Amino acid sequence: MNLLDLFLATAVQQPGHPLIITARDEYTYGDFKLLVDGLIGKLKAQGVKPGDCIGLHYPNSPEYIGLVYAIWGCGACVTPIPVELNPQEKRQIFQHIAIDALLSKTNIIADVAAVQTGEDIIISEQTAFARCIKYLEKPAGFTRLNPAFVRFTSGTTGTSKGVVLSHETVYERIQAANDGLHLDSSDRIVWLLSMAYHFTVSIVAYLTYGCTILLAPNAFGSTIIQLAAKHKATLTYAAPLHYNLMAQDQGSQALPDLRLAIVTTAALDPAVAEAFYQRFQIPLNETYGIIEVGLPCMNLDKPREKRGSVGKLLPAYEARLHTIDQAAGLGEIQLRGKGLIDAYYEPWQERHDILQKNGGWFATGDLGEIDEEAYLHIRGRSKEVISVGGMKFFPQTVEAVLESHPAIQEACVFRYPDERLGEIPHAHVVKTPGIDELPSPKDITAFCAEHLAEHKIPAQITFVDRLLRTASGKLIRNASQLQALGNMNA
């Protein structure tokens, strides 16, 4: 199957229906079909063929969506290159995923010049195509999976673990999610997140079920509210940061058409949930999304009564808790059901092998409990990912940069709660023996800025005598544990 065909079927049914509305443009399903058709022709003319992997370096825009569908129309798969990353971080993606060519917005292509071979070719007003250096070969078995996406993620062990999702898997995920969301052509969805990180159980679902995407030009509360009110938005899909900024709005504009306010990317502070409710009389719907699984849980029916819960499992999924603390009813959340990961890219590991380790269940690494009414509550994330205003990364990538500084022997980066952004990174660092003069935190920040995107640079850097580790030698990255053990000033 090909996800493009699902969109084409919808486009035939409702050619005049708006697909995406931005501050500058509006595309109907019919317009968008023409856009995608044209792009497919241009990509094929450049030799894009089935089995290729194309890096997509483009900001949120109608063109981003059009290019994804056009790449699929050529039988190729997409690896997003998030535009906000530092050039070195972008190059790292090409070094770990075998990418045949890249598509970039012309005004930012200089950022990926290091991986280009030959000249870039302008294929549309603002889009360039270029062949890339091949740092590695695709894994055997890759093409057989019918991949739609290879998403680069840094694994918890510091090694790359790109995630491969097939067309079939994405389709299973959106069908499973729509058992709860009930999306249809009457839905108008405010979009605020990065399309490079969020696309499968969102944009693909919207285009499949005939919805209209309202692309927010920025994340200020007043902007989001005005956009939602003007177009009678029925759904918002956003991070806690966005709901917090909306809740702070001093105006009186109501959002009477909003039926779901989906919270994703990070845990929701109950104070933000209450402030949003007080401002709009609308409860926020907390969810549980995992790249390897999809969106198995959404708190759709009791968002206010069960605040703090990510809801019940959707019908397509089952969960079990691998007991860690029996008295507290706490355990590692393990899941099975539709649309689970097809493969980890490096080292190559297919679904069957990933799941076999846990008897057919996917071990999320997150801690949770399930209450007497079957609502899941997340009690801790063992995967240590940090989400700054909805932009996620693993601490190991930041630690590697810190440890490349000559004055730093080792580093521990951990998430720290933040009222506005949800979480921010903090770092503990140990100086290299023999270094007399310590660099200032500002010097280290400037060093990090050469290698990392701004949101990944630690907000606080503290020199400590040693890093705290568990008995087995694993770094302790839990802020409250570090505080309790006296290793933190804050």
Place this chain on the structure above:
Amino acid sequence: MSIQDELYQLIIKRYLMGRVPDGFDKSSNLIDSGILDSFMLVGLVSHIEKQYGVKFGSGDIVTENFNSLPALEAVIQQKLQQKENSDYE
């Protein structure tokens, strides 16, 4: 370097990849021009807090404070002044 200059250089280097759009200067409206998108907002707040040692509350992250570099400089200066006053108390 003034705060405006520093932020202008940051925006050009990190968010516009060294390319200055036609008509963009230090007095340009960052919001109407579409330059300040959702992702740049998070990065810009992170940068300002680290660079100037000030803290933006949720109520400070509003269009009036971010629509231009002079507006941003004014709010940063105000926060620096408040910080200095509280340090003396």
